[in-house]
Amino acid sequence: MKNHVPVLAHAFIEGLLSDPDGYYIDATFGRGGHTRMLLNRLSNEGHVLALDRDPQAIEAADILTREDPRFQIVHSDFAGLENAIYQAGSPSICGIGFDLGVSSPQIDQAERGFSFQVDGPLDMRMDPSAGQPLSERLKRLSEKELTHIIRSFGDERFAGRIARTICAAVQKKVLSTTRELENICFHAMPPKARHGSTHPATRTFQALRIWVNDEYGQIDTAIKAAMHCLAPHGRLAVISFHSGEDRRIRDLIEAQVHPCTCPREFPMCICGKTPSMRWIQKKPIRANDDELSSNPRSRSAMLRIAERLPESAI
Ligand SMILES: C[S@@+](CC[C@H](N)C(=O)[O-])C[C@H]1O[C@@H](n2cnc3c(N)ncnc32)[C@H](O)[C@@H]1O
Known part of the structure; x- marks a missing residue:
């Protein structure tokens, strides 16, 4: 580390x-x-x-x-x-x-769930002894609410497309790790926007972290x-x-x-x-x-x- x-x-x-x-x-x-x-x-x-x-x-x-x-x-x-x-x-x-x-150290530890560079559970809490991990919180969110979070905390242009794909994955119970979330962000982007200077998941991860930790x-x-x-x-x-x-x-x-x-x-x-x-x-x-x-x-x-x-x- x-x-x-x-x-x-x-x-x-x-x-x-x-x-x-x-x-x-x-x-x-x-x-x-x-x-x-x-x-x-x-x-x-x-x-x-x-x-x-x-x-x-x-x-x-x-x-x-x-x-x-x-x-x-x-x-x-x-x-x-x-x-x-x-x-x-x-x-x-x-x-x-x-x-x-x-x-x-928070970013490097896979089990904290902050990073898409390492595979870990969707947690993102700075204080894991308080509140609920991201995986639980996502279950109670509508697509509209998630779009708002990703757009306003991440300045993400494709917030709507990303939120829609995340909500579908949560419903199908196929989203539980950071790498899965990274993959969703990547494929939710239009192909031309996938290979810019920042990774397609960067802004969504930032937005979700800001939200989870208020x-x-x-x-x-x-x-x-x-x-x-x-x-x-x-x-x-x-x-x-x-x-x-x-x-x-x-x-x-x-x-x-x-x-x-x-x-x-x-x-x-x-x-x-x-x-x-x-x-x-x-x-x-x-x-x-x-x-x-x-x-x-x-x-x-x-x-x-x-x-x-x-x-x-x-
Ligand atoms: C960028 S690091 C600080 C590094 C520190 N200046 C050093 O030199 O080691 C940010 C730290 O702030 C803590 N932190 C972030 N938000 C906080 C909050 N709302 N209340 C208390 N601590 C917080 C994080 O847990 C993390 O340990």
Whole structure:
């Protein structure tokens, strides 16, 4: 199994770090690449609280928990961020980082069902101890609902054709593995569209994973909570991996950077909504050529950074 190589690591840590004595949150521990780099930059007074919804990530954090008293981890999805902060005694938070999506170990393990490169059961849960696997959830979905999921979460042009074929296969009970799903996506595409630069199953797998894990619901709750919980001048750094995710992050932050809802033609603001965040890096930072050649996962990574303004309320 491949190790997880953290993406955009230098820019992520630089963007997050404002005080070496501060208290930070890594909302997506994964295998702890970013957390370790952050701890290396903190003093003995600094602290990192990490979250991950995957029990395997929590296990992987065991050594670090024993080695470093400045580190602690909680098994929680990041929609539970406010609760995790409250349980930690409501410290003043200097920075909160998100590195969204799945880790390399999650993708590489066939039994997790994330990848069409290896054959496994249709699961796709980041937390296999909660909710139901994809195979069960597909049984309760209409063709119309599935089309909507594949189109809106995967930007897939052929969502209708793919959904129709998946629903027929579910009914006939001939769809239970990732390779079978890959095969369905391939054959549901018109022949001319089967051999483009991305594999025909890529967007459907992405869409189903987003749906199974309620990824957009998680992002909406967690990013709002993060902006609310940051101390004045605290930093929010978010790495996303596809345009739908990145647009969501941008819009959530932008709503706090420019919250005024008055019509443009008004000479002055009467809604009274004042900014609570400012952009540090509005245009997403992307991987440079060195990183692109050494870590293919960095190809689609986009990093945005913002800062909490003092004396403001969200
Ligand atoms: C890209 S990896 C993070 C890698 C990490 N930065 C590192 O350097 O090892 C994403 C991690 O976030 C976790 N994750 C994704 N969505 C989550 C959520 N809603 N709540 C908590 N953890 C989540 C996944 O389980 C995975 O371990």
